Amino acid sequence: MKATTAVLLPCYNEEQTIGKVISDFHAALPEADIYVYDNNSTDRTAQKAKEAGAIVRQEPRQGKGNVIRAMFEDIDANVYVMADGDDTYPADAAPAMVQKVLDGYDMVIGDRLSSTYFQENKRPFHNIGNRVVRGFINSLFNAHVTDIMTGYRAFSFTYVKTYPILSKGFEVETEMTIHSLDKNVRLYEMPIQYRDRPEGSVSKLDTVGDGLKVLSTIFRMIREYRPLPFFGGLGAVIDITGIALVISVLIDFWNTGAVARFPTLIGSVLLILVGLLSIVTGIILDVIAKNDRKSYITNSNIFSYLKRAELSDKE
Missing domain, CATH: 1.10.287 (Helix Hairpins)
Structure with missing residues:
Protein backbone atom coordinates (compact mmCIF):
# COMPACT_ATOMS: atom_id res chain seq x y z
CA MET A 1 0.00 0.00 0.00
CA LYS A 2 1.33 3.45 -0.94
CA ALA A 3 2.32 5.74 1.93
CA THR A 4 0.05 8.71 2.60
CA THR A 5 1.52 12.20 2.89
CA ALA A 6 0.10 15.26 4.63
CA VAL A 7 1.38 18.79 4.05
CA LEU A 8 0.86 20.99 7.11
CA LEU A 9 0.67 24.77 6.67
CA PRO A 10 0.05 26.76 9.87
CA CYS A 11 -1.13 30.23 8.81
CA TYR A 12 -1.83 33.65 10.26
CA ASN A 13 -2.62 36.47 7.81
CA GLU A 14 -0.95 34.94 4.74
CA GLU A 15 -3.57 36.02 2.17
CA GLN A 16 -0.95 37.26 -0.28
CA THR A 17 1.11 34.05 -0.49
CA ILE A 18 -0.97 31.06 0.65
CA GLY A 19 -2.51 30.36 -2.76
CA LYS A 20 0.88 30.06 -4.46
CA VAL A 21 2.27 27.91 -1.62
CA ILE A 22 -0.62 25.46 -1.93
CA SER A 23 -0.28 25.33 -5.74
CA ASP A 24 3.45 24.68 -5.45
CA PHE A 25 2.93 21.79 -3.01
CA HIS A 26 0.14 20.36 -5.19
CA ALA A 27 2.63 20.30 -8.06
CA ALA A 28 5.47 18.84 -5.96
CA LEU A 29 3.33 16.26 -4.10
CA PRO A 30 0.23 15.69 -6.27
CA GLU A 31 -1.13 12.85 -4.11
CA ALA A 32 -0.64 14.59 -0.76
CA ASP A 33 -3.40 16.09 1.35
CA ILE A 34 -2.68 19.75 2.06
CA TYR A 35 -3.96 21.14 5.35
CA VAL A 36 -4.14 24.82 6.22
CA TYR A 37 -4.89 25.62 9.86
CA ASP A 38 -5.98 29.25 10.07
CA ASN A 39 -4.93 30.82 13.37
CA ASN A 40 -7.46 33.66 13.78
CA SER A 41 -6.44 35.48 10.59
CA THR A 42 -8.05 38.87 10.00
CA ASP A 43 -7.61 38.69 6.22
CA ARG A 44 -8.80 36.21 3.56
CA THR A 45 -6.23 33.50 4.28
CA ALA A 46 -8.84 30.78 4.82
CA GLN A 47 -10.81 31.76 1.73
CA LYS A 48 -7.73 31.80 -0.48
CA ALA A 49 -6.63 28.42 0.89
CA LYS A 50 -10.01 26.84 0.11
CA GLU A 51 -9.96 28.27 -3.40
CA ALA A 52 -6.50 26.75 -3.93
CA GLY A 53 -7.77 23.29 -2.94
CA ALA A 54 -6.49 22.90 0.62
CA ILE A 55 -8.33 21.33 3.55
CA VAL A 56 -8.92 24.32 5.82
CA ARG A 57 -9.48 24.13 9.57
CA GLN A 58 -9.50 26.68 12.36
CA GLU A 59 -7.32 26.78 15.47
CA PRO A 60 -8.55 29.34 18.04
CA ARG A 61 -5.53 29.12 20.38
CA GLN A 62 -3.16 31.81 19.17
CA GLY A 63 0.43 30.84 18.44
CA LYS A 64 2.30 28.62 16.01
CA GLY A 65 3.04 26.01 18.66
CA ASN A 66 -0.67 25.66 19.41
CA VAL A 67 -1.44 25.24 15.70
CA ILE A 68 1.18 22.54 15.17
CA ARG A 69 -0.02 20.74 18.28
CA ALA A 70 -3.56 20.65 16.86
CA MET A 71 -2.28 19.42 13.49
CA PHE A 72 -0.26 16.62 15.06
CA GLU A 73 -3.28 15.55 17.12
CA ASP A 74 -5.85 15.67 14.31
CA ILE A 75 -4.10 14.42 11.19
CA ASP A 76 -3.03 10.85 10.45
CA ALA A 77 -0.54 10.07 7.69
CA ASN A 78 2.60 8.05 7.08
CA VAL A 79 4.69 11.14 6.31
CA TYR A 80 4.17 14.77 7.32
CA VAL A 81 5.70 17.81 5.64
CA MET A 82 5.50 21.05 7.61
CA ALA A 83 6.15 24.44 6.03
CA ASP A 84 5.07 28.06 6.40
CA GLY A 85 2.46 29.83 4.32
CA ASP A 86 4.73 32.78 3.50
CA ASP A 87 6.35 31.31 0.36
CA THR A 88 9.87 31.31 1.80
CA TYR A 89 10.44 27.55 1.46
CA PRO A 90 10.72 25.70 -1.88
CA ALA A 91 7.99 23.10 -2.34
CA ASP A 92 10.12 21.24 -4.89
CA ALA A 93 12.35 20.03 -2.05
CA ALA A 94 9.43 18.19 -0.43
CA PRO A 95 9.59 14.91 -2.44
CA ALA A 96 13.21 14.33 -1.42
CA MET A 97 12.34 15.09 2.22
CA VAL A 98 9.42 12.65 2.09
CA GLN A 99 11.69 9.96 0.65
CA LYS A 100 14.16 10.39 3.50
CA VAL A 101 11.36 9.77 6.02
CA LEU A 102 10.30 6.67 4.06
CA ASP A 103 13.95 5.57 4.20
CA GLY A 104 13.70 5.49 8.00
CA TYR A 105 14.46 8.96 9.34
CA ASP A 106 12.19 10.36 12.05
CA MET A 107 12.71 14.02 11.19
CA VAL A 108 14.18 15.70 8.12
CA ILE A 109 15.29 19.29 8.62
CA GLY A 110 15.14 21.76 5.74
CA ASP A 111 18.48 23.48 6.27
CA ARG A 112 18.30 27.14 5.20
CA LEU A 113 21.58 28.24 6.73
CA SER A 114 23.82 26.18 4.45
CA SER A 115 22.45 27.85 1.34
CA THR A 116 20.83 31.25 0.85
CA TYR A 117 19.42 32.27 4.23
CA PHE A 118 22.07 34.81 5.24
CA GLN A 119 21.90 36.47 1.81
CA GLU A 120 18.10 36.46 1.51
CA ASN A 121 17.10 37.31 5.08
CA LYS A 122 17.04 41.08 5.52
CA ARG A 123 16.81 40.97 9.33
CA PRO A 124 20.37 40.94 10.77
CA PHE A 125 19.28 40.22 14.34
CA HIS A 126 17.56 37.03 13.14
CA ASN A 127 20.83 35.94 11.51
CA ILE A 128 22.80 36.62 14.69
CA GLY A 129 20.18 34.82 16.80
CA ASN A 130 20.32 31.75 14.57
CA ARG A 131 24.10 31.53 14.93
CA VAL A 132 24.06 32.00 18.72
CA VAL A 133 21.30 29.46 19.35
CA ARG A 134 22.90 26.95 16.97
CA GLY A 135 26.30 27.17 18.65
CA PHE A 136 24.92 26.89 22.18
CA ILE A 137 22.64 23.89 21.52
CA ASN A 138 25.23 22.00 19.48
CA SER A 139 27.80 22.50 22.25
CA LEU A 140 25.42 21.32 24.95
CA PHE A 141 24.22 18.21 23.10
CA ASN A 142 27.50 17.48 21.28
CA ALA A 143 25.61 17.72 17.99
CA HIS A 144 26.18 19.23 14.54
CA VAL A 145 22.75 20.51 13.52
CA THR A 146 23.11 23.46 11.15
CA ASP A 147 19.60 24.96 11.22
CA ILE A 148 18.02 24.77 14.67
CA MET A 149 14.98 26.99 14.02
CA THR A 150 13.85 26.16 10.50
CA GLY A 151 10.11 25.81 9.91
CA TYR A 152 10.51 23.42 6.97
CA ARG A 153 10.57 19.83 8.21
CA ALA A 154 9.30 16.35 7.43
CA PHE A 155 8.28 13.83 10.08
CA SER A 156 7.41 10.19 10.49
CA PHE A 157 4.08 9.07 11.96
CA THR A 158 5.82 7.82 15.10
CA TYR A 159 7.58 11.12 15.72
CA VAL A 160 4.39 13.17 15.30
CA LYS A 161 2.34 11.02 17.63
CA THR A 162 4.94 10.77 20.40
CA TYR A 163 6.27 14.34 20.45
CA PRO A 164 4.78 16.44 23.29
CA ILE A 165 4.47 20.05 22.13
CA LEU A 166 4.60 22.45 25.09
CA SER A 167 5.58 25.71 23.38
CA LYS A 168 2.78 27.98 22.24
CA GLY A 169 4.55 30.26 19.77
CA PHE A 170 7.42 30.47 17.30
CA GLU A 171 9.82 28.84 19.75
CA VAL A 172 8.28 25.46 18.86
CA GLU A 173 10.93 24.75 16.19
CA THR A 174 13.73 25.16 18.72
CA GLU A 175 11.84 22.87 21.09
CA MET A 176 11.52 20.25 18.33
CA THR A 177 15.26 20.25 17.69
CA ILE A 178 16.24 20.02 21.36
CA HIS A 179 13.68 17.26 21.96
CA SER A 180 15.04 15.29 18.99
CA LEU A 181 18.65 15.64 20.10
CA ASP A 182 17.81 14.60 23.65
CA LYS A 183 15.82 11.55 22.52
CA ASN A 184 18.45 10.61 19.90
CA VAL A 185 15.91 10.27 17.09
CA ARG A 186 17.07 9.75 13.52
CA LEU A 187 17.72 13.20 12.04
CA TYR A 188 18.66 14.17 8.52
CA GLU A 189 19.52 17.69 7.36
CA MET A 190 18.79 18.61 3.75
CA PRO A 191 20.00 21.98 2.41
CA ILE A 192 17.19 23.99 0.80
CA GLN A 193 17.09 27.27 -1.10
CA TYR A 194 15.53 29.84 1.21
CA ARG A 195 13.99 33.01 -0.19
CA ASP A 196 12.83 36.05 1.73
CA ARG A 197 9.18 37.02 1.91
CA PRO A 198 7.79 38.64 -1.25
CA GLU A 199 7.26 42.39 -1.19
CA GLY A 200 4.11 43.31 0.72
CA SER A 201 4.17 40.19 2.89
CA VAL A 202 4.80 41.02 6.54
CA SER A 203 6.67 38.80 9.00
CA LYS A 204 4.83 37.89 12.21
CA LEU A 205 8.07 37.49 14.15
CA ASP A 206 8.87 39.93 16.94
CA THR A 207 12.67 39.96 16.97
CA VAL A 208 13.00 40.86 20.66
CA GLY A 209 9.87 39.25 22.07
CA ASP A 210 10.13 35.97 20.18
CA GLY A 211 13.89 35.92 20.70
CA LEU A 212 13.36 36.06 24.47
CA LYS A 213 10.80 33.25 24.20
CA VAL A 214 13.31 31.12 22.31
CA LEU A 215 15.97 31.75 24.97
CA SER A 216 13.44 30.95 27.70
CA THR A 217 12.56 27.70 25.92
CA ILE A 218 16.24 26.75 25.67
CA PHE A 219 16.74 27.50 29.38
CA ARG A 220 13.68 25.44 30.36
CA MET A 221 14.58 22.47 28.18
CA ILE A 222 18.20 22.41 29.35
CA ARG A 223 16.93 22.36 32.92
CA GLU A 224 14.62 19.44 32.07
CA TYR A 225 16.74 17.47 29.59
CA ARG A 226 20.22 18.12 31.02
Whole structure:
Protein backbone atom coordinates (compact mmCIF):
# COMPACT_ATOMS: atom_id res chain seq x y z
CA MET A 1 0.00 0.00 0.00
CA LYS A 2 1.33 3.45 -0.94
CA ALA A 3 2.32 5.74 1.93
CA THR A 4 0.05 8.71 2.60
CA THR A 5 1.52 12.20 2.89
CA ALA A 6 0.10 15.26 4.63
CA VAL A 7 1.38 18.79 4.05
CA LEU A 8 0.86 20.99 7.11
CA LEU A 9 0.67 24.77 6.67
CA PRO A 10 0.05 26.76 9.87
CA CYS A 11 -1.13 30.23 8.81
CA TYR A 12 -1.83 33.65 10.26
CA ASN A 13 -2.62 36.47 7.81
CA GLU A 14 -0.95 34.94 4.74
CA GLU A 15 -3.57 36.02 2.17
CA GLN A 16 -0.95 37.26 -0.28
CA THR A 17 1.11 34.05 -0.49
CA ILE A 18 -0.97 31.06 0.65
CA GLY A 19 -2.51 30.36 -2.76
CA LYS A 20 0.88 30.06 -4.46
CA VAL A 21 2.27 27.91 -1.62
CA ILE A 22 -0.62 25.46 -1.93
CA SER A 23 -0.28 25.33 -5.74
CA ASP A 24 3.45 24.68 -5.45
CA PHE A 25 2.93 21.79 -3.01
CA HIS A 26 0.14 20.36 -5.19
CA ALA A 27 2.63 20.30 -8.06
CA ALA A 28 5.47 18.84 -5.96
CA LEU A 29 3.33 16.26 -4.10
CA PRO A 30 0.23 15.69 -6.27
CA GLU A 31 -1.13 12.85 -4.11
CA ALA A 32 -0.64 14.59 -0.76
CA ASP A 33 -3.40 16.09 1.35
CA ILE A 34 -2.68 19.75 2.06
CA TYR A 35 -3.96 21.14 5.35
CA VAL A 36 -4.14 24.82 6.22
CA TYR A 37 -4.89 25.62 9.86
CA ASP A 38 -5.98 29.25 10.07
CA ASN A 39 -4.93 30.82 13.37
CA ASN A 40 -7.46 33.66 13.78
CA SER A 41 -6.44 35.48 10.59
CA THR A 42 -8.05 38.87 10.00
CA ASP A 43 -7.61 38.69 6.22
CA ARG A 44 -8.80 36.21 3.56
CA THR A 45 -6.23 33.50 4.28
CA ALA A 46 -8.84 30.78 4.82
CA GLN A 47 -10.81 31.76 1.73
CA LYS A 48 -7.73 31.80 -0.48
CA ALA A 49 -6.63 28.42 0.89
CA LYS A 50 -10.01 26.84 0.11
CA GLU A 51 -9.96 28.27 -3.40
CA ALA A 52 -6.50 26.75 -3.93
CA GLY A 53 -7.77 23.29 -2.94
CA ALA A 54 -6.49 22.90 0.62
CA ILE A 55 -8.33 21.33 3.55
CA VAL A 56 -8.92 24.32 5.82
CA ARG A 57 -9.48 24.13 9.57
CA GLN A 58 -9.50 26.68 12.36
CA GLU A 59 -7.32 26.78 15.47
CA PRO A 60 -8.55 29.34 18.04
CA ARG A 61 -5.53 29.12 20.38
CA GLN A 62 -3.16 31.81 19.17
CA GLY A 63 0.43 30.84 18.44
CA LYS A 64 2.30 28.62 16.01
CA GLY A 65 3.04 26.01 18.66
CA ASN A 66 -0.67 25.66 19.41
CA VAL A 67 -1.44 25.24 15.70
CA ILE A 68 1.18 22.54 15.17
CA ARG A 69 -0.02 20.74 18.28
CA ALA A 70 -3.56 20.65 16.86
CA MET A 71 -2.28 19.42 13.49
CA PHE A 72 -0.26 16.62 15.06
CA GLU A 73 -3.28 15.55 17.12
CA ASP A 74 -5.85 15.67 14.31
CA ILE A 75 -4.10 14.42 11.19
CA ASP A 76 -3.03 10.85 10.45
CA ALA A 77 -0.54 10.07 7.69
CA ASN A 78 2.60 8.05 7.08
CA VAL A 79 4.69 11.14 6.31
CA TYR A 80 4.17 14.77 7.32
CA VAL A 81 5.70 17.81 5.64
CA MET A 82 5.50 21.05 7.61
CA ALA A 83 6.15 24.44 6.03
CA ASP A 84 5.07 28.06 6.40
CA GLY A 85 2.46 29.83 4.32
CA ASP A 86 4.73 32.78 3.50
CA ASP A 87 6.35 31.31 0.36
CA THR A 88 9.87 31.31 1.80
CA TYR A 89 10.44 27.55 1.46
CA PRO A 90 10.72 25.70 -1.88
CA ALA A 91 7.99 23.10 -2.34
CA ASP A 92 10.12 21.24 -4.89
CA ALA A 93 12.35 20.03 -2.05
CA ALA A 94 9.43 18.19 -0.43
CA PRO A 95 9.59 14.91 -2.44
CA ALA A 96 13.21 14.33 -1.42
CA MET A 97 12.34 15.09 2.22
CA VAL A 98 9.42 12.65 2.09
CA GLN A 99 11.69 9.96 0.65
CA LYS A 100 14.16 10.39 3.50
CA VAL A 101 11.36 9.77 6.02
CA LEU A 102 10.30 6.67 4.06
CA ASP A 103 13.95 5.57 4.20
CA GLY A 104 13.70 5.49 8.00
CA TYR A 105 14.46 8.96 9.34
CA ASP A 106 12.19 10.36 12.05
CA MET A 107 12.71 14.02 11.19
CA VAL A 108 14.18 15.70 8.12
CA ILE A 109 15.29 19.29 8.62
CA GLY A 110 15.14 21.76 5.74
CA ASP A 111 18.48 23.48 6.27
CA ARG A 112 18.30 27.14 5.20
CA LEU A 113 21.58 28.24 6.73
CA SER A 114 23.82 26.18 4.45
CA SER A 115 22.45 27.85 1.34
CA THR A 116 20.83 31.25 0.85
CA TYR A 117 19.42 32.27 4.23
CA PHE A 118 22.07 34.81 5.24
CA GLN A 119 21.90 36.47 1.81
CA GLU A 120 18.10 36.46 1.51
CA ASN A 121 17.10 37.31 5.08
CA LYS A 122 17.04 41.08 5.52
CA ARG A 123 16.81 40.97 9.33
CA PRO A 124 20.37 40.94 10.77
CA PHE A 125 19.28 40.22 14.34
CA HIS A 126 17.56 37.03 13.14
CA ASN A 127 20.83 35.94 11.51
CA ILE A 128 22.80 36.62 14.69
CA GLY A 129 20.18 34.82 16.80
CA ASN A 130 20.32 31.75 14.57
CA ARG A 131 24.10 31.53 14.93
CA VAL A 132 24.06 32.00 18.72
CA VAL A 133 21.30 29.46 19.35
CA ARG A 134 22.90 26.95 16.97
CA GLY A 135 26.30 27.17 18.65
CA PHE A 136 24.92 26.89 22.18
CA ILE A 137 22.64 23.89 21.52
CA ASN A 138 25.23 22.00 19.48
CA SER A 139 27.80 22.50 22.25
CA LEU A 140 25.42 21.32 24.95
CA PHE A 141 24.22 18.21 23.10
CA ASN A 142 27.50 17.48 21.28
CA ALA A 143 25.61 17.72 17.99
CA HIS A 144 26.18 19.23 14.54
CA VAL A 145 22.75 20.51 13.52
CA THR A 146 23.11 23.46 11.15
CA ASP A 147 19.60 24.96 11.22
CA ILE A 148 18.02 24.77 14.67
CA MET A 149 14.98 26.99 14.02
CA THR A 150 13.85 26.16 10.50
CA GLY A 151 10.11 25.81 9.91
CA TYR A 152 10.51 23.42 6.97
CA ARG A 153 10.57 19.83 8.21
CA ALA A 154 9.30 16.35 7.43
CA PHE A 155 8.28 13.83 10.08
CA SER A 156 7.41 10.19 10.49
CA PHE A 157 4.08 9.07 11.96
CA THR A 158 5.82 7.82 15.10
CA TYR A 159 7.58 11.12 15.72
CA VAL A 160 4.39 13.17 15.30
CA LYS A 161 2.34 11.02 17.63
CA THR A 162 4.94 10.77 20.40
CA TYR A 163 6.27 14.34 20.45
CA PRO A 164 4.78 16.44 23.29
CA ILE A 165 4.47 20.05 22.13
CA LEU A 166 4.60 22.45 25.09
CA SER A 167 5.58 25.71 23.38
CA LYS A 168 2.78 27.98 22.24
CA GLY A 169 4.55 30.26 19.77
CA PHE A 170 7.42 30.47 17.30
CA GLU A 171 9.82 28.84 19.75
CA VAL A 172 8.28 25.46 18.86
CA GLU A 173 10.93 24.75 16.19
CA THR A 174 13.73 25.16 18.72
CA GLU A 175 11.84 22.87 21.09
CA MET A 176 11.52 20.25 18.33
CA THR A 177 15.26 20.25 17.69
CA ILE A 178 16.24 20.02 21.36
CA HIS A 179 13.68 17.26 21.96
CA SER A 180 15.04 15.29 18.99
CA LEU A 181 18.65 15.64 20.10
CA ASP A 182 17.81 14.60 23.65
CA LYS A 183 15.82 11.55 22.52
CA ASN A 184 18.45 10.61 19.90
CA VAL A 185 15.91 10.27 17.09
CA ARG A 186 17.07 9.75 13.52
CA LEU A 187 17.72 13.20 12.04
CA TYR A 188 18.66 14.17 8.52
CA GLU A 189 19.52 17.69 7.36
CA MET A 190 18.79 18.61 3.75
CA PRO A 191 20.00 21.98 2.41
CA ILE A 192 17.19 23.99 0.80
CA GLN A 193 17.09 27.27 -1.10
CA TYR A 194 15.53 29.84 1.21
CA ARG A 195 13.99 33.01 -0.19
CA ASP A 196 12.83 36.05 1.73
CA ARG A 197 9.18 37.02 1.91
CA PRO A 198 7.79 38.64 -1.25
CA GLU A 199 7.26 42.39 -1.19
CA GLY A 200 4.11 43.31 0.72
CA SER A 201 4.17 40.19 2.89
CA VAL A 202 4.80 41.02 6.54
CA SER A 203 6.67 38.80 9.00
CA LYS A 204 4.83 37.89 12.21
CA LEU A 205 8.07 37.49 14.15
CA ASP A 206 8.87 39.93 16.94
CA THR A 207 12.67 39.96 16.97
CA VAL A 208 13.00 40.86 20.66
CA GLY A 209 9.87 39.25 22.07
CA ASP A 210 10.13 35.97 20.18
CA GLY A 211 13.89 35.92 20.70
CA LEU A 212 13.36 36.06 24.47
CA LYS A 213 10.80 33.25 24.20
CA VAL A 214 13.31 31.12 22.31
CA LEU A 215 15.97 31.75 24.97
CA SER A 216 13.44 30.95 27.70
CA THR A 217 12.56 27.70 25.92
CA ILE A 218 16.24 26.75 25.67
CA PHE A 219 16.74 27.50 29.38
CA ARG A 220 13.68 25.44 30.36
CA MET A 221 14.58 22.47 28.18
CA ILE A 222 18.20 22.41 29.35
CA ARG A 223 16.93 22.36 32.92
CA GLU A 224 14.62 19.44 32.07
CA TYR A 225 16.74 17.47 29.59
CA ARG A 226 20.22 18.12 31.02
CA PRO A 227 19.59 18.55 34.77
CA LEU A 228 22.96 17.23 35.92
CA PRO A 229 25.09 19.78 34.01
CA PHE A 230 22.55 22.51 34.86
CA PHE A 231 22.16 21.93 38.61
CA GLY A 232 25.62 20.37 38.98
CA GLY A 233 27.29 23.38 37.36
CA LEU A 234 25.25 25.79 39.47
CA GLY A 235 26.08 23.81 42.61
CA ALA A 236 29.78 23.73 41.75
CA VAL A 237 29.90 27.53 41.36
CA ILE A 238 28.12 27.99 44.71
CA ASP A 239 30.43 25.49 46.42
CA ILE A 240 33.56 27.13 45.05
CA THR A 241 32.33 30.50 46.33
CA GLY A 242 31.60 29.03 49.77
CA ILE A 243 34.94 27.23 49.96
CA ALA A 244 36.80 30.41 48.97
CA LEU A 245 35.08 32.31 51.80
CA VAL A 246 35.85 29.53 54.29
CA ILE A 247 39.51 29.57 53.26
CA SER A 248 39.69 33.33 53.82
CA VAL A 249 38.30 32.87 57.34
CA LEU A 250 40.74 30.03 58.05
CA ILE A 251 43.66 32.18 56.90
CA ASP A 252 42.61 34.89 59.35
CA PHE A 253 42.31 32.29 62.10
CA TRP A 254 45.77 30.90 61.27
CA ASN A 255 47.31 34.37 61.53
CA THR A 256 45.42 35.69 64.58
CA GLY A 257 44.24 32.59 66.44
CA ALA A 258 40.67 33.94 66.50
CA VAL A 259 37.62 33.84 64.24
CA ALA A 260 36.88 37.50 63.58
CA ARG A 261 34.19 37.02 60.90
CA PHE A 262 31.54 34.67 62.22
CA PRO A 263 28.85 35.88 59.78
CA THR A 264 31.17 35.11 56.84
CA LEU A 265 31.95 31.67 58.28
CA ILE A 266 28.27 30.82 58.76
CA GLY A 267 27.34 32.16 55.33
CA SER A 268 30.12 30.23 53.59
CA VAL A 269 29.09 26.95 55.28
CA LEU A 270 25.49 27.56 54.18
CA LEU A 271 26.68 28.21 50.62
CA ILE A 272 28.57 24.91 50.60
CA LEU A 273 25.46 23.07 51.81
CA VAL A 274 23.27 24.76 49.17
CA GLY A 275 25.80 23.85 46.47
CA LEU A 276 25.89 20.22 47.57
CA LEU A 277 22.08 20.16 47.64
CA SER A 278 22.00 21.52 44.09
CA ILE A 279 24.41 18.80 42.90
CA VAL A 280 22.35 16.07 44.58
CA THR A 281 19.21 17.54 42.98
CA GLY A 282 20.91 17.36 39.57
CA ILE A 283 21.81 13.70 40.11
CA ILE A 284 18.23 12.78 41.09
CA LEU A 285 16.68 14.69 38.18
CA ASP A 286 19.22 13.16 35.79
CA VAL A 287 17.97 9.69 36.74
CA ILE A 288 14.38 10.86 36.13
CA ALA A 289 15.37 12.32 32.73
CA LYS A 290 16.99 9.00 31.72
CA ASN A 291 13.82 7.15 32.71
CA ASP A 292 11.84 9.61 30.58
CA ARG A 293 14.06 8.78 27.59
CA LYS A 294 13.40 5.09 28.18
CA SER A 295 9.65 5.74 28.27
CA TYR A 296 9.87 7.70 25.03
CA ILE A 297 11.65 4.84 23.30
CA THR A 298 9.06 2.38 24.57
CA ASN A 299 6.18 4.57 23.36
CA SER A 300 7.87 5.07 19.99
CA ASN A 301 8.28 1.33 19.54
CA ILE A 302 4.60 0.77 20.38
CA PHE A 303 3.43 3.40 17.88
CA SER A 304 5.72 2.01 15.18
CA TYR A 305 4.41 -1.51 15.77
CA LEU A 306 0.77 -0.38 15.67
CA LYS A 307 1.36 1.56 12.44
CA ARG A 308 3.02 -1.43 10.79
CA ALA A 309 0.18 -3.67 11.93
CA GLU A 310 -2.38 -1.24 10.49
CA LEU A 311 -0.60 -1.14 7.14
CA SER A 312 -0.37 -4.95 7.05
CA ASP A 313 -4.13 -5.26 7.66
CA LYS A 314 -4.90 -2.83 4.83
CA GLU A 315 -2.72 -4.78 2.44
